[in-house]
Amino acid sequence: MVGAPRRIRVQPRQIARRVKRELQHDPSWQFVQAVGRLIWEYKGYSLAILVVTILQELAALWPVSLLGQFVDGLQTGGVGSIVWLFMGASVLYPAILRGNVVLRHRMFYETDLEKRVEMTLKVADKGTGGDVESAGAAHTRVINAVSGIINAAYHVLGSFTPVIIKITVVSGSLLAYNRLLGLIYLVSLGVPALMTVLLNNKLRVLRDAQYSVISEASGAGVKTISEKDSLAARERFVEVMGERKGILVALVTKSQTFLYAREAILVGSQFMVVFLALSMRHELGLTPGDFTKIVGYTAQVAAAFIGAASVFDAIVSYTRAYHVYAQVHGG
Numbered sequence: 055m056v057g058a059p060r061r062i063r064v065q066p067r068q069i070a071r072r073v074k075r076e077l078q079h080d081p082s083w084q085f086v087q088a089v090g091r092l093i094w095e096y097k098g099y100s101l102a103i104l105v106v107t108i109l110q111e112l113a114a115l116w117p118v119s120l121l122g123q124f125v126d127g128l129q130t131g132g133v134g135s136i137v138w139l140f141m142g143a144s145v146l147y148p149a150i151l152r153g154n155v156v157l158r159h160r161m162f163y164e165t166d167l168e169k170r171v172e173m174t175l176k177v178a179d180k181g182t183g184g185d186v187e188s189a190g191a192a193h194t195r196v197i198n199a200v201s202g203i204i205n206a207a208y209h210v211l212g213s214f215t216p217v218i219i220k221i222t223v224v225s226g227s228l229l230a231y232n233r234l235l236g237l238i239y240l241v242s243l244g245v246p247a248l249m250t251v252l253l254n255n256k257l258r259v260l261r262d263a264q265y266s267v268i269s270e271a272s273g274a275g276v277k278t279i280s281e282k283d284s285l286a287a288r289e290r291f292v293e294v295m296g297e298r299k300g301i302l303v304a305l306v307t308k309s310q311t312f313l314y315a316r317e318a319i320l321v322g323s324q325f326m327v328v329f330l331a332l333s334m335r336h337e338l339g340l341t342p343g344d345f346t347k348i349v350g351y352t353a354q355v356a357a358a359f360i361g362a363a364s365v366f367d368a369i370v371s372y373t374r375a376y377h378v379y380a381q382v383h384g385g
Contacts, residue, residue, distance in 0.1 A: 085376040089206045099161040103211045106154045111219040113147040118350035126343030169200045191273030202372025209365040217362040224351040242323035253312040254370040260305045261374040267298045324352040
């Protein structure tokens with residue numbers, strides 16, 4: 055008599071170990087880990103940048119609020135103190151911004167030195183350079199991978215915080231006016247956010263080809279210079295540069311088309327909120343100063359969103375540069 059089949063029990067710990075093993079071989083996950091480790095290693099800088107960025111964005115929104123008070127104050131004549139506050143707030147923001155730029159670049163240059171040396175020596179120790187052309191290509195892959203890690207850490211700390219703060223403050227302000235107005239505003243940002251994901255998915259293959267051919271062109275160029283009498287080296291260099299041109303032209307054409315569509319939809323969604331507020335102005339008792347703040351707030355969020363989306367595009371591109379590096383040299 056055949057017994058009943060034994061039930062296979064899958065423990066959560068086993069699933070976690072399996073997922074961890076799979077992720078360890080995924081270049082994108084390796085890239086995320088490298089960025090996370092870099093931020094943690096420089097946690098003093100990271101925390102300082104995060105705090106300064108929050109202050110910076112609150113300072114950027116303050117003049118918009120004061121401008122709305124100034125517009126309403128023109129009817130009552132009490133604008134003296136508001137003008138001085140408005141001027142002070144307008145000067146405060148760029149001061150904090152410049153300090154933040156210095157702080158972020160200080161971290162950028164220090165981490166660039168560390169990671170460039172670390173990854174170059176790692177490739178050298180593996181002995182994967184081979185001839186001059188292979189060594190040149192390997193060095194370019196290292197440069198692209200290091201640039202991706204450092205720039206991603208730079209932008210994660212300073213480029214996503216602004217849009218998060220501004221969306222939180224502006225949506226809270228609009229919700230205070232009217233719940234429907236605030237909710238529609240939040241939903242309107244979902245379409246350009248979804249477009250950002252679709253854009254990067256469409257360009258993934260082209261970006262891989264871009265970084266791969268850049269490395270090949272660098273290696274072929276080095277070989278052409280070192281072997282000046284080699285006709286084959288020259289022909290190879292011209293061929294690779296032709297491929298590089300075609301890939302870059304296709305990449306910039308597709309990316310700019312997608313970028314314009316995203317920006318147009320984002321601007322349209324911001325105006326939709328303004329038009330909705332106009333239709334509700336009597337019901338909500340909105341003053342000219344309120345509209346000044348609404349227009350100023352939505353304009354700042356649109357600018358911050360476009361900036362953050364462009365940074366996200368760049369970070370996805372950096373992951374592809376690391377992917378090309380990891381395929382050849384390992385994570």
